[in-house]
Amino acid sequence: MIGIFDSGIGGLTVVRGIMDAMPGYDLVYFGDTARTPYGTKSSRTVIEYCLQNTEFLVKNGAKMIVMACNTASSVATDAVRDSFDVPVFEVVTPAVERCLAATKKGVIGVIGTRATIASGIYEKQIMEKNPQAKVYCAPCPLLVPLVEEGWLKKPETNMIVKKYLHPLKVRQIDTLILGCTHYPILKNIIARKIGKRVAIIDSSTAMAERVKAFLTENPDFDEKLAKTAAARFFVSDITPQFRKTAKWIVGRPIDLEPANTEGLS
Amino acid sequence: MIGIFDSGIGGLTVVRGIMDAMPGYDLVYFGDTARTPYGTKSSRTVIEYCLQNTEFLVKNGAKMIVMACNTASSVATDAVRDSFDVPVFEVVTPAVERCLAATKKGVIGVIGTRATIASGIYEKQIMEKNPQAKVYCAPCPLLVPLVEEGWLKKPETNMIVKKYLHPLKVRQIDTLILGCTHYPILKNIIARKIGKRVAIIDSSTAMAERVKAFLTENPDFDEKLAKTAAARFFVSDITPQFRKTAKWIVGRPIDLEPANTEGLS
Numbered sequence: 113m114i115g116i117f118d119s120g121i122g123g124l125t126v127v128r129g130i131m132d133a134m135p136g137y138d139l140v141y142f143g144d145t146a147r148t149p150y151g152t153k154s155s156r157t158v159i160e161y162c163l164q165n166t167e168f169l170v171k172n173g174a175k176m177i178v179m180a181c182n183t184a185s186s187v188a189t190d191a192v193r194d195s196f197d198v199p200v201f202e203v204v205t206p207a208v209e210r211c212l213a214a215t216k217k218g219v220i221g222v223i224g225t226r227a228t229i230a231s232g233i234y235e236k237q238i239m240e241k242n243p244q245a246k247v248y249c250a251p252c253p254l255l256v257p258l259v260e261e262g263w264l265k266k267p268e269t270n271m272i273v274k275k276y277l278h279p280l281k282v283r284q285i286d287t288l289i290l291g292c293t294h295y296p297i298l299k300n301i302i303a304r305k306i307g308k309r310v311a312i313i314d315s316s317t318a319m320a321e322r323v324k325a326f327l328t329e330n331p332d333f334d335e336k337l338a339k340t341a342a343a344r345f346f347v348s349d350i351t352p353q354f355r356k357t358a359k360w361i362v363g364r365p366i367d368l369e370p371a372n373t374e375g376l377s
Numbered sequence: 378m379i380g381i382f383d384s385g386i387g388g389l390t391v392v393r394g395i396m397d398a399m400p401g402y403d404l405v406y407f408g409d410t411a412r413t414p415y416g417t418k419s420s421r422t423v424i425e426y427c428l429q430n431t432e433f434l435v436k437n438g439a440k441m442i443v444m445a446c447n448t449a450s451s452v453a454t455d456a457v458r459d460s461f462d463v464p465v466f467e468v469v470t471p472a473v474e475r476c477l478a479a480t481k482k483g484v485i486g487v488i489g490t491r492a493t494i495a496s497g498i499y500e501k502q503i504m505e506k507n508p509q510a511k512v513y514c515a516p517c518p519l520l521v522p523l524v525e526e527g528w529l530k531k532p533e534t535n536m537i538v539k540k541y542l543h544p545l546k547v548r549q550i551d552t553l554i555l556g557c558t559h560y561p562i563l564k565n566i567i568a569r570k571i572g573k574r575v576a577i578i579d580s581s582t583a584m585a586e587r588v589k590a591f592l593t594e595n596p597d598f599d600e601k602l603a604k605t606a607a608a609r610f611f612v613s614d615i616t617p618q619f620r621k622t623a624k625w626i627v628g629r630p631i632d633l634e635p636a637n638t639e640g641l642s
Contacts, residue, residue, distance in 0.1 A: 145418070146412065146418060147412045148417075152413075152525070152616065152618065153410070153411060153614050153616060154614050154616050157614045226616075226618060227616075253522070254519075254522055254523070254526060257518070258519070260417070261518055261519060268533050268536050268537050268540070271532070271533050272533050275533070349419050349421075349422045351417065351491075351492075353417065353491060
């Protein structure tokens with residue numbers, strides 16, 4: 113089946129994208145809610161956690177790995193690919209490709225966690241493919257807690273989004289990458305604050321398309337994947353708030369199962 | 378030496394309180410920055426982390442344990458006391474005692490993380506000691522990330538503090554317990570929003586007084602503690618942001634050392 117992991121609950125936006133784009137595929141999800149968030153932590157720590165998460169998914173039947181977390185994708189992709197013999201998908205490349213197809217002036221904004229922005233991965237990938245591009249990045253560390261609190265329509269959230277986007281707005285970007293799986297949930301506010309003319313690239317739907325394209329191109333591999341529409345959702349910690357947020361992202365109640373990954377790998 | 382642990386960096390407010398109240402005592406600190414925050418996680422997970430943290434400190438020479446985290450104190454004190462044969466101090470009791478000495482009307486507000494407020498510990502301890510008291514609690518989950526971002530003087534922080542305190546203000550509390558080690562850093566804003574007549578109880582300084590009183594009452598134990606003014610600060614993850622926040626709480630640069638506690642206990 114398809115294995116998907118995230119630092120917590122936000123990666124369920126990718127699950128939703130995959131379920132919408134490819135209904136019927138069996139999924140196993142792991143959300144590291146006991147150690148969330150990753151975006152404020154060091155690369156070394158995030159890499160260690162990602163190796164443990166991947167090992168857990170592979171042991172639970174995953175034949176391919178989707179890293180549904182921009183922080184993990186930014187710092188741990190090479191380590192995960194080097195350590196496991198399954199296809200590994202990260203969320204950065206599909207977003208960059210979609211962004212380069214969308215931009216007209218090549219003036220691109222990227223928002224993400226502190227760790228994602230510090231990694232410089234979006235800038236690097238964009239410049240490799242389009243050396244003429246101008247890339248402006250802004251870390252938005254408070255957006256994850258605001259989403260997890262469900263503060264989607266509060267004036268404070270509006271103000272904070274506006275403050276974070278201001279340096280990108282003055283640069284007159286024409287395309288904005290939402291470089292964190294939590295941000296699609298704030299897409300309406302972000303769109304309003306950055307302005308109508310800016311194309312918004314949602315990494316969670318870009319990722320789902322990428323996975324779908326891979327399976328179309330690799331029918332032999334695709335054949336090996338179960339398609340009984342079964343889905344299991346493991347998390348390293350369960351609280352009422354996590355349940356609430358999960359239900360609300362996926363759009364229906366899901367059964368969260370406890371899992372312990374510490375000490376793995 | 379005195380061992381102190383916290384879910385992250387916020388517990389350094391307690392270290393500062395202890396250093397001010399009892400200069401010269403040797404300290405060993407452990408901040409679980411790799412798994413921070415605790416306040417959004419389940420009791421079971423927090424207990425497991427606290428046992429690991431305590432084991433780490435005891436192995437590194439701690440003769441007594443100060444739990445400088447309200448979430449940890451609220452849910453894990455019994456587990457830590459049952460598992461280790463050293464004096465264990467939690468941060469709730471000293472704050473409650475100071476609060477009951479300060480309140481005139483017995484109408485008390487408590488703010489803390491989601492986990493601390495859900496534990497009901499402050500309410501329980503206050504009602505045990507003063508059954509006539511009225512206790513109103515408000516979880517303030519966004520204040521920890523705001524403090525960690527250093528957003529101390531932003532209008533958004535003002536608005537969020539005001540929103541969180543509103544239900545306590547309408548109850549006309551006369552005393553407010555800051556039930557999280559991060560909150561003393563926002564004391565000025567909180568005091569302004571809750572109003573001048575409300576006494577504010579800072580659990581970090583209450584804790585330091587409690588430890589000092591214990592050592593005065595137990596001179597034989599006190600004699601065993603080293604007093605060379607040495608202090609070591611271990612953290613499970615190090616980032617530039619953690620260094621910056623640590624420096625700024627303690628009031629001078631401190632040397633953060635990496636430590637791995639996963640899999641302990």
